[in-house]
Amino acid sequence: MSLLATAPEGRPRAISAPGGPVPSFEQLFFEHAPFVWRALRRLGVHEADAEDVCQEVFMIVHRRLASFEGRSSVQTWLGRRSLGAAGRGSEAELHDRRRKNR
Template identity: 35%
Template sequence: MHQEQERIEKIIAGDMRAFQALVEDYQRLVCHVVFRMVHNEEDREEICQDVFVKVYQNLSKFEQKSKLSTWIGRIAYNTCINYLKKKKVPLYEDLAPAESGESGSSPNKESYLDRVPGGAKLADETVSDKEMYKFLHEEIAQLPVQYRAILTLYHMDDLSYQEIGEIMSLPDGTVKSYLFRARKLLKERIIEKYPAEELW
C-alpha cells in the first residue's frame, strides 16, 4: 500500500517511468475488461489506451478509499460502457432463462448452433480443451455485457464480489447472483453442445 502511494506520488510529480510500470502492472486487468466487453477488435487497443490516459489524468483525484486495481477497473468498465452507449449497444439486457429447455430455445443458442458446421459432435469424439474453450468464448460473447464483465473480473482477475461490485456499482448480492446465473447457463450450454461422455 505504501509502495503504491509512493508510485502514485511519483507519477503525479511527472515520473513517466513510474507510470509505465503502472501500465505494465494493470494492462492485464484493463485488457480483460475491454476485450470481454467490446467486440470490435479494431477499437479494443485504443480503448485500453484511453483507459490509461484517463488513469494518468485523474490519478491526483484518486483518494485511496479503494484499491488502485478497483479504481482502474472502474475506469475501464465505465470507458467500455460509454463506448457501447455511443455504439448504441443494449446494455441492460437480462439473461435468457437458464431453464429454456433442451432444445435450446434461446435465440442466442440457436443462432450460434446454426453457424456450427456439422452440428453436434459424434459421441465417440472427445473434446479438446482448446475446442471447448473456443465454444465457451463464443457463448460468453453472447451474454449481456454486465455478465461478461462479472465473469471476467471474477475468473480472470480473481476479484472478490465486493471489488466487482465497486467497479460496476452493483451490490455484492447482485454480483453473486449474476455470476451464478451466468455460470449455470454456460454449463447447460456446454452440456447441450457436448454430451457428458465427451467431456471425460
C-alpha cells in the first residue's frame, strides 16, 4: 500500500461547488485513499490488485471532481466510484478466464 503511505506537508485549498466547498483532489486522495483501498478489498478486489484499482478510482475522481454536486457525502461518492471500479475489474477477470478456456 505504498501509494497511501505519505501525506502532503501543506493543505491544498478547497474548491467550491453548489453543495458547499469540495476538498481539492490532493485532500481527497490523502484523506480518503485508505477508505477506498479498504472498500475495494471488501468488494473482492485481490490485495495484489487493490493499489492499481485504487489508482484507477482516483483517476476517475480527478476527471469528475468538478461534477461533484455535494448531494451526498464525499465518502459516499467515492464509495460509488470504488464499486464501479471493482465491478469493472471483475468483468475483466471473467472475460480473461473465458478467453483462456476457449
